[in-house]
Amino acid sequence: MMQYASLLIALPLFSAFLVPLIKRAGKKVILYYLSLVTLIQTGIAAWVFKEVYTSGKPIIVIAGGFKPPVGINLYIGHFAALFILIIAVVSFFMAVFSIKAINVDPIDKYAMLFLLLMLGATGMIATGDIFNLFVFMEITAISAYALTGYNKTGEASEAAMKYIVLGGIGSSFFLVGIALLYGSLGTLNLAQIAMLASKINPTVAQAALALLVFGLAVEAELFPLNAWAPDAYQASPHPVTVMFSAFVVKAGIYAMIRIVYLFKDTQAFMGILNLLLILGTLTVIIGELSALRQTNVKRMLAYSSIAQVGLIAVGFGVATPQAVDAAVFHMLNHAIVKTLMFLAVGYVAVTFGSPHMENFKGLGKRMPLTAFAITVGAISIVGIPLFNIFWSKFKLLLAALQVGKTGIVALILGASLVEAVYYFRLLHLMWFEDGKGEKIEEDLALGIIMLLLVALIVVIGVYPDFVWGIVQKASADLYNVAQYVKNVPLLQGVSP
Amino acid sequence: MISAYYFGAISLILIGLYAILTKRNLLKILVGLSIMETGVNLLLISVGYVSGRTAPILTEGATPQTTVDPIPQALVLTAIVIGVATTALALTVAINLYEKYKTLDIEKIRGLRG
Amino acid sequence: MIGINVYLAVIVVATLLSMYRFFRGPTTVDRLIAVDIMTTITTGLMVLFALYYKRAIFLDVALVYAVLAFLGVIAFARYLEGGV
Amino acid sequence: MIAEIVGEFLVLFGTVFYFLSSLGLIRMPDVYNRMQTATKSATLGSLGVIIGVGIWAIGRVGSYAWLPKTLVIAVFLLLTNPISAHALIRAAYKSGIPLWEGSVVDKYGEYLKKEKEVSDETKEGEQ
Amino acid sequence: MVKRVLAIILILITGYWLANALAQVPFGADKMLVGKYYLENVKEQTGAVNAVTAVVVNYRGLDTLGEVTVLFIAATGVAALLWRKKRERTAKSEGSVVLQTGSKLLLPFIMLFGAYIFIHGHLTPGGGFPGGATIATAFLMLYLAFREYEIPHNVFEPLEGLAGMGYVAVGLIGLIIGGYFLFDWIWQTWQLGHANIGRLFSAGFIPIIYTLIGLKVGTELTGIVDNMVKEPKEGGQ
Amino acid sequence: MEEASRISRYLYTVIVLFVIWLFLTSSLDPQELIIGALFSLIVAALTYEVFTEKGLANLHPKRIAYAAAYVPYFLWAMIMANLDVAYRVLHPKRPINPGIVECKTVLKNNVGKLTLANSITLTPGTITLDVKGDRYFIHWIDVKDATVEGASENITKPFEKFLKVIFE
């Protein structure tokens, strides 16, 4: 029965391949079909989530009936189950949003790319094989390239070009890393790599890990390779922006952390952690400082998103259990909040034509619900108590204090301060300045989605313990590599 | 002492990287990307090579003891196809850019500013 | 019996000579001719290596070369005469 | 034994033509003459090498399965190589590469010029 | 110029570092671990003689599914990004008689040859990808030779989708029969073809999947070529 | 030259493809034969319209006999001409005298023209530059006769007597 979790991969693929056959049915039909498919995917993901969290054991999907390391396995542990659920839910919301937001032809191609982007992120989080990870990463990346350029304007093409060039460099580096690892171990399975990690030559391990981190840094938007991110966020269609921020980045950073933590017991680990810390810190600083001078709200949010990812990376770089807990919690919260923010901003942009600051003047009177949603999101991101991100930032602070890294504490506080500056500027613009124009009737479905997300934010903010329990299990799955190795049923006899 | 194939593969990767970093013409950058991918593929294949053995197709007297490693070859099959997919998409985007800006020079394409 | 090595040596010289033309130019068509000849020589080289390794399966690769390599050249040629 | 000798002779013959073709590529003065000497000699060389290997394999590997396959390769080469040579020389001419100064006659240029005049006249007549 | 020198220095440092790491991975040494298992068990477990094919289709089937998907995404993306209301070919000159007749003559051979490559994937080198690329090359040749040529779009696009769905469906049948996604039900459950390893009718679902992949890759690459070759008409979007 | 019936053209394509398949696989295993027949039928169904115009009439014994005779004749011409060009290449003074000449042909069939053009191209010293109707423009490395008749006599006539029987 557990093998039916492979439907998570099979369903989006099958439905994406079905689209060319039904494209004559009309644009609206395709978009409704998209919502239906993502809803079914949500159902499957919820079932998987329930199974994993009630039984407490991960689901191992074995493709082709060959046990790992001979075959490829999907490892749906606590972390993966949680994030697959988030991916499915966000995709469903965005499919609903697409009905309103997407009107550039050809819609059927958009639907295929949308489904495959979701598939790629799901696979990246679920897979237990390093080359399979590469394949899913490329699925994600290539559909993301195509979706970034989907609007066919000059900016969209430019952003897509940047993304493609950086992504190409990244994937080449990643493959070189795989070649190094494979050349010294002879296996590609993540669990077996973890098992044999101590046998690997430290020079090779360090080089391979650095290459892998650099390769994934493109997806994870870490500093030297994230020049594409703001452009892509700004130029891509609004639902796609949400998907980038909510789960494509998360999938990238998850993959990076999973690979890095496999080498926990080796000499190379400390060096890589330092690299991660440096990259994360630089990402935070540059992201926040760039966000200050933006006039385009979507771009501003993009920089903010980059900065948050930097914080997550810093959290993983500290690498104590508490810090990992906090980082995973921050990933979850950030996914929720950024979904809300980009959804609301995208809705404003769809209504008024562009997400420029001008259009936000007096929004509180014209689109009160949307403005309310943006307000809650902004307050939450800044880290005001009683909202969810407060808790994750707070726990990150505590974790950093525990190991005595005061620099990180200063970084988090400073980042929050800068965030407060630019978010409150936006809020001021929305509520206290007069804009021109009538009050606008807001869309019911989007309103419900926004309210749901707002409620989630507040609930987590007020009563974090329940989610905290889930997060702790998820992060234990990430941190406890020995348990991970034990969980994967490695074939006996295929070991040196 | 490093073997000839490793040397060639690393050189291809570096030449591609050099083209990406310093060239201004978009198509030239994509040529560089393509060369880089070729280099990576060559590196993977040469990692899987075992001296004095034959191709992993078990006919004509080849036995499991006399053949090279099949896995890198399978991986490279995948990587080549992915590479051509990326290249095709990138060229498409370059065509779109040219239609909008009438140039392929990346210094002159500056719609977005950071 | 002269042995395969001599043939390989001759092919090496031929390759080097045609590569000289490839690098030298002066026009693109010259380079294309050089590449065309390189592919032809490569087909022969692959067949010879198939014999050297004594495995018939390598012949298929040479077959692919014989069939497909000319299409690349034709694509370039058609571009040059403005017919793509 | 006979097969080995015959095959090896053919291979030798082929490689010699390879060498000649690349020598022609170096020595000839312009694109057209290079193509003359190069493409054809290389095709003949390949023919020799490929069929030679097919025959040689009867002796060396002891398998008759090589010959049909090598024959197919040779036939494909015979079909495709002249087409690509033709396409290339046409492209060279159309893209305006001049003939070598020692050339005697250029009937194609005259033909193209005449055709162009005819089409110009018809255009003028239409106007 | 300074920046160029800087780039070269950076690249050289990277290269030195890479070479240093690679020196620890000796060239030509036997590093097989999983590979050995594959080579020893490939005939019994999958029936394929070509170990690479067995790895691609059977052992690492999920990779191949993903790879097909990547190509599908690329074809879709190219079509989406080059989509215009009206498009046409803008070639200036028709191919010569020789080229046109030659391509007519070669077309069936190249297609047959593509079929040969993908159906013999488990016996000789090759398989779905080169086979599909060969078939696509046949259509590329037609595009190059004829100015007015157009592929039948109403056949190609459904075929592309159907081939992909067929691949997933084969995997799902494996899930139902054998309990694993992409399980080789023909070879392992039905035990068909065990008598003739090394001949054509063996290796379970490899020929089926390679046929599907061949069709899919062929149609996709042809679609990419078709989209790239047509330019937007004046007055279109 | 009217077109042959569809069935005849189809069958001819199938036969040619099947022979090629036999050569490709170079085995007589019944499994290969079955699959080969199947693929020949499918591919022929897709492509017979462009492949052939005369159908089974191509398999007339006289034509096959002439084709069989043409191959060694052509190979001999090719080798001779190659040696001639080799002499030109190796000669220190490069005795070449190139130019583009025009030839007339009596062949009307497109496949015949292709074969003639390929034969001319493969014979070193001459290379087909373009074909317009029945006029061949040929780049000749050693122009002996610049007039149309003289060039035809030298270049196309030797092949035509075979090709006329094979393809007309």
Add this chain to the structure above:
Amino acid sequence: MIDCVQCIEYLIVILMIVSAIFAVEWRDLLAAVVGMAAVSLFASIAFFLLQAPDVAMVEAAIGAAMSAAVFIFAIKRTERYESEEEGTGWWVRW
């Protein structure tokens, strides 16, 4: 006795690198694509010599014909010559 197989290995690698350098440096983009095709050709021979016939086949099918053709279509729809100005690439702009 010189081992000509090894000699060919070295030759292939050197020629591959040189063609790659030329492909990157030629200003005529068409020539650059020809250079890329040559790199692909040599890589294919290298795969062949490294006992990977499958890979050699794919590289031949995709690198020699498909990739070059796609690049040519792109060149045809854009422009053929790179501008003469010297400059720096993207890496300067973050």
